[in-house]
Amino acid sequence: MRRSALLVFEILERFWQTRNCTLVDMKVEFGVAEDGSILLADIIDSDTWRIWPAGDKSLMVDKTVYINLTSVTNSDLETVKRNYSWVVEQLSTIVPPKKHRVVVLMGSASDVTHGKQISTCCRSLGLDVELRVCSFDKGSEEAFRIVREYEAAISNLVFVAVDGRSHGLGTVLAGNSSCPVINCLSDCLNLPSGIGFATVPNPEAAALHAASILGLDNFMVWSKLQASRLDNFITLIKADKEMRRTCNV
Numbered sequence: 001m002r003r004s005a006l007l008v009f010e011i012l013e014r015f016w017q018t019r020n021c022t023l024v025d026m027k028v029e030f031g032v033a034e035d036g037s038i039l040l041a042d043i044i045d046s047d048t049w050r051i052w053p054a055g056d057k058s059l060m061v062d063k064t065v066y067i068n069l070t071s072v073t074n075s076d077l078e079t080v081k082r083n084y085s086w087v088v089e090q091l092s093t094i095v096p097p098k099k100h101r102v103v104v105l106m107g108s109a110s111d112v113t114h115g116k117q118i119s120t121c122c123r124s125l126g127l128d129v130e131l132r133v134c135s136f137d138k139g140s141e142e143a144f145r146i147v148r149e150y151e152a153a154i155s156n157l158v159f160v161a162v163d164g165r166s167h168g169l170g171t172v173l174a175g176n177s178s179c180p181v182i183n184c185l186s187d188c189l190n191l192p193s194g195i196g197f198a199t200v201p202n203p204e205a206a207a208l209h210a211a212s213i214l215g216l217d218n219f220m221v222w223s224k225l226q227a228s229r230l231d232n233f234i235t236l237i238k239a240d241k242e243m244r245r246t247c248n249v
Contacts, residue, residue, distance in 0.1 A: 004030070008040065016051060019090055024050040051087070061086055100156035102129040105146070105173065107163030109133060114162050118184060136172040147177055156216050160184050178226060180212045 005028060013023045026049035031039050053059040061083040069076055102122050106115045115131050122129040134143040150157055157179045161170030170183030208225070215222035 004038065004040075012049070015094055018096070020054055022052045022055040024052055026050070098128045099154075100128060100158075101150065101154045102127050102158050102160060103150050104129060104131045104160045104162060105143075105169060106131065106133045107135050107137075107161075107169045111162045114184070118160055118162065136169060144176070147173065151177065151179060158182065158213075178212070178215075178222065178229070180216070 008028055009023070009026055012026065016023045028040060028048060033039050047063050050060060050062045050064055053061060063080075065083060066072075066076075066080050104115045104118050104122075106112060112131070112133070119129045119131055132146055134146050136143045147159070150159075159173055159177060159179055159181045161173050161181060161183050163169035170181055174181040174183075208228075211221050211225055215225055
């Protein structure tokens with residue numbers, strides 16, 4: 001019960017944070033169904049919580065406003081009505097619009113079954129997902145076009161690479177995209193179910209992957225990643241120039 005109540009609070013707390021409001025506390029009631037399962041049996045509204053816009057107690061929009069009144073005037077009642085109406089208006093958009101995309105890129109048709117399994121798991125978590133087949137080995141131009149198409153249209157974007165033969169799709173993708181890339185191996189590792197994590201080989205890769213995800217909502221982190229990618233590109237050009245100068249004589 002404690003965990004259930006805490007989870008309800010944390011979910012609603014996250015929602016109110018998106019409205020720049022602090023959920024101070026709340027009350028919920030539970031009931032027991034005929035089969036013995038516990039159900040949330042309360043209507044969650046201004047009667048069950050305390051909300052402070054911008055974290056300011058003086059701006060509270062819950063029933064405490066009414067409770068604190070020493071005398072009730074028509075003006076006070078109008079204030080309470082406005083507060084309740086405002087809460088209802090906020091709750092009408094409690095389900096956020098989907099502004100993200102998980103794109104599963106498969107190296108060949110033989111990876112489709114694996115890709116569909118990923119898609120099923122993503123959808124069960126409420127994620128918007130698309131499946132595409134492309135190969136940087138057999139058709140790099142088309143593969144890059146697909147990647148750029150999604151990058152140009154969607155800001156919160158994650159690529160999942162599935163390549164059961166060479167496992168090179170994820171590597172090339174990560175080296176040429178500023179979006180998070182998860183390399184999902186289909187036949188090389190046996191990983192426990194119920195645990196989701198990126199396949200990375202070293203601490204640097206782990207840090208870069210974490211930064212690429214956090215950078216979706218933090219322009220400073222994103223800028224550092226872009227600067228690092230530029231440094232890598234410049235280093236490569238310099239190395240090629242030096243190689244041509246010293247070895248191709």
